[in-house]
Amino acid sequence: MGISRVQRRVFVKNVLAVGGGLCLLGASRLSALGSQATSNREVPKAVLEWAEGRPLNFGRVQLVLPPLVENGFLVRTSVLVESPMTEADHVQELRLFSEVNPSPFIANFYLGPQLPEARVETRIRLADTQAVWAVARTNKGEFWCSYQQVIVTLAACAG
Amino acid sequence: MSDPVAPRAVLQFQSPASKGAVIEILAVIRHPMESGFRRTERGELIAANLIRQFVCRFNGKEMFRADLHPGMGADPSICFPFRVEQPGEMECEWLGDQGLTRTVKRTLTILQP
Numbered sequence: 001m002g003i004s005r006v007q008r009r010v011f012v013k014n015v016l017a018v019g020g021g022l023c024l025l026g027a028s029r030l031s032a033l034g035s036q037a038t039s040n041r042e043v044p045k046a047v048l049e050w051a052e053g054r055p056l057n058f059g060r061v062q063l064v065l066p067p068l069v070e071n072g073f074l075v076r077t078s079v080l081v082e083s084p085m086t087e088a089d090h091v092q093e094l095r096l097f098s099e100v101n102p103s104p105f106i107a108n109f110y111l112g113p114q115l116p117e118a119r120v121e122t123r124i125r126l127a128d129t130q131a132v133w134a135v136a137r138t139n140k141g142e143f144w145c146s147y148q149q150v151i152v153t154l155a156a157c158a159g
Numbered sequence: 160m161s162d163p164v165a166p167r168a169v170l171q172f173q174s175p176a177s178k179g180a181v182i183e184i185l186a187v188i189r190h191p192m193e194s195g196f197r198r199t200e201r202g203e204l205i206a207a208n209l210i211r212q213f214v215c216r217f218n219g220k221e222m223f224r225a226d227l228h229p230g231m232g233a234d235p236s237i238c239f240p241f242r243v244e245q246p247g248e249m250e251c252e253w254l255g256d257q258g259l260t261r262t263v264k265r266t267l268t269i270l271q272p
Contacts, residue, residue, distance in 0.1 A: 073232060073233070074232040074233070075232070096230070098230050101229070101230050102194070102196040102229070103194070103196070103228060103229045103230060104230075105228035105229070105230060106228055106230030106231060107225055107226065107227050107228055107230065107231055108225065108226040108228075109223070109224075109225045109239075110223070110224040110225065111223065114220070114222055115222070115223065115239065115240060115241070115242075116181045116240050116241070116242040117181070117240050119239065119240055120237065120238070120239050121236075121237075121238040121239075122231065122232075122235070122236060122237050122238070123231070123232040123234075123235070123236050124230055124231060124232055125192075125194070125229070125230050125231065125232045125233075
């Protein structure tokens with residue numbers, strides 16, 4: 001009786017350890033997917049059209065979305081752009097774009113030096129697994145962008 | 160609440176707040192944000208019914224503006240930071256299809272030390 005109880009305890013411990021390890025592996029894989037900030041992904045057409053040929057810089061924009069959502073109808077999204085938000089240097093406009101939604105446009109936010117920081121939180125709709133893009137335009141006409149991959153298990157069905 | 164002319168809208172922030180503090184302004188409106196891409200069971204397209212624009216003013220001065228597109232979720236919620244400098248009136252306005260306009264006002268007071 002005593003021995004079997006110990007064996008059971010060891011078994012449970014091992015199962016938990018292995019399971020936890022797998023979870024960690026999964027999580028690190030997901031975050032690796034999400035934190036890419038390089039330009040090796042194709043930039044959506046809508047973003048290029050907005051930039052009108054001006055260079056798109058990767059960085060300065062922190063886009064926070066859950067890496068995996070069960071339901072694409074309401075996805076909490078927060079965007080923070082590194083900017084002093086002074087009269088001389090501030091973010092004027094911040095846009096969110098979707099790669100595969102029927103319409104690539106999500107929202108355009110008009111900011112300015114009256115705000116203490118360039119940060120917006122909202123809830124968006126995602127039709128399928130895709131990357132969401134956040135692009136900021138400063139008063140100097142620079143474009144800063146970032147994207148975040150989101151896996152959607154139940155799409156916000158467009159049809 | 161289900162009245163299409165005046166949907167329920169909420170403007171929320173900390174008040175009274177201390178001078179110099181950064182507070183969060185949260186604006187939410189009840190609205191289906193019908194994208195115009197969905198179809199009925201018969202295959203007919205459901206007409207778009209969207210909130211198109213959101214403006215927030217403080218003492219009449221524009222603080223924040225947004226154009227909303229079909230990618231926004233239903234009951235659009237927008238949260239942004241605001242630096243408290245003086246007391247006044249915060250006013251949020253939503254403009255949408257079918258002649259929708261909705262304005263919500265709330266007073267911001269300064270916390271006396």
